[in-house]
Amino acid sequence: MTKPTFIIDCPWCKAKVAAEQEGIAEEKGWHPDDGVPHGERLYVGNCPRCRTPLAGESHQVDFEGIDAEEDRWSDIVRVFPKPARSFSSWRIPNVVTDSLNEADKCLQVGAYTAACAMLGRALEAVCRDILLPKNFDPDIPNSPLAPEKKIMLAEGIKKLKEAKHIDERLFAWSQELHAFRNMAAHPEDIVIPRQDVEDLQAFVYAIVEYIYDLTDRYEEFKARLVKNKSKK
Ligand SMILES: [Zn+2]
Known part of the structure; x- marks a missing residue:
């Protein structure tokens, strides 16, 4: 049987x-x-x-x-095996996590173009989270800190690098993602291979880990060192 x-x-x-x-x-x-x-x-x-x-x-x-x-x-x-990647920092906005999870689901069901679009969405959300003033409230129409316009991916990546949130290498990876995201977002006849999507996914994971998880961890590490020193 x-x-x-x-x-x-x-x-x-x-x-x-x-x-x-x-x-x-x-x-x-x-x-x-x-x-x-x-x-x-x-x-x-x-x-x-x-x-x-x-x-x-x-x-x-x-x-x-x-x-x-x-x-x-x-x-x-x-x-x-290999469940969707999870991160530890509480600072990561839901829109980033949701976009990453959705990208992984798209990848698993063979929707590679949609996966690229979702990975781009995740990175764009990271840019906005890091670069927009924290007390800016989009629901208040004339919020005094309202930015003149929303930060788009290309500009966001550049600003992340200028402000040293990412280094040269992460910047290069981000630019690749931007190029693929643009291909994915426009109704052109394209085929994005699975291997490329998996690589781009690994790059976005690295960027999120670097900006959030590792930065938090380093801050905690430094704080612990200072505390231990003051005890001695
Ligand atoms: Zn197998």
Whole structure:
């Protein structure tokens, strides 16, 4: 008897594969607060090519008898191995994290152009977060600190470098991302290879780690040194 399969991205084969399903866990119900239905599934199986164990999650998007004629589930997104990258700094704005997560999902389902657009969105959000005055409130129309215009990616990258938030190398990586983001954002007939998207993703991760996580860590490290010195 052949095993059932599910489609998932294998990070080692760098392709979508029909994993041989070994198990599935499912939970369905209604949200206690608003009564909205939900469904979650966790799939476990092996890559048919390299035998790596793979686990992926899917959530229900249509509900039979409630909002659709039949149940429908989202594409399966891998959670093991190599789950979506996470960062530790509390300073990272949600729009950055959300864009990075969405880029990773796009990458896993083979939507490489969309992944590039999302990576560009993440970096643009970093630029705005770092460069706009912190007490500026976009919801107050005549906020005294309102910038004259929003910071766009090209200008933002340059300013990050000028203010030494990033060095030459991160600046070069940012410029590559900017070029790909522009390609992705315009309706031209292009193919962006997976390898390029994976590289750009690694560059954006490095920039976010450098600007937020490592900077926080260094500040904490320095503060600890000063504290220990004063104890002696
Ligand atoms: Zn594989």
